[in-house]
Amino acid sequence: MLIGEYRHTIDNKKRIAVPAKMRKDLGEQAVITRGLDSCLFVYPQAAWQKQVEKLSALPMGVAANRSFARFFLSGAAEVELDQLGRILIPDHLKEHADLQKNCIVTGVHDRVEIWNESRWQEFKKKASGNADELAERLGQIGAY
DSSP, X not given: OEEEEEEEEBOTTSEEXXXXXXXXXXXXXXXXXXXXXXXXXXXXXXXXXXXXXHHXXXXXXXXXXXXXXXHHHHTOEEEEOOTTSEEEOOHHHHHHTTOOSEEEEEEEETEEEEEEHHHHHHHHHHHHHTHHHHHHHHHHTTOO
């Protein structure tokens, strides 16, 4: 399971090191794509395949389904972890997430997220401010 929060930097060749604790779960090859909330999602191959299957099952007659599939899939790229556990971030994805030198790498169960450091801090502040409310909503639908 991919969990945790780590501070990393992007080098001048647009590579970022995946935290050592995440490398085994991520595997040698992964898929990186546009994520929600202006971050990037990095999936192990098996988890990526599950996401693709879910999207493929959606009715394409619904405009929102087509739009999200395009957003999610068209930005995707396969990446390989090098010997030092680094991945190369394509330019279009670096721009999507407004990644600067300092980034936050988080584990979110079946994926890794890569965040612009200041956006991550804003997200955490907002999420911690309404965590009880979110838990209550999840509790009402039996998810927490």
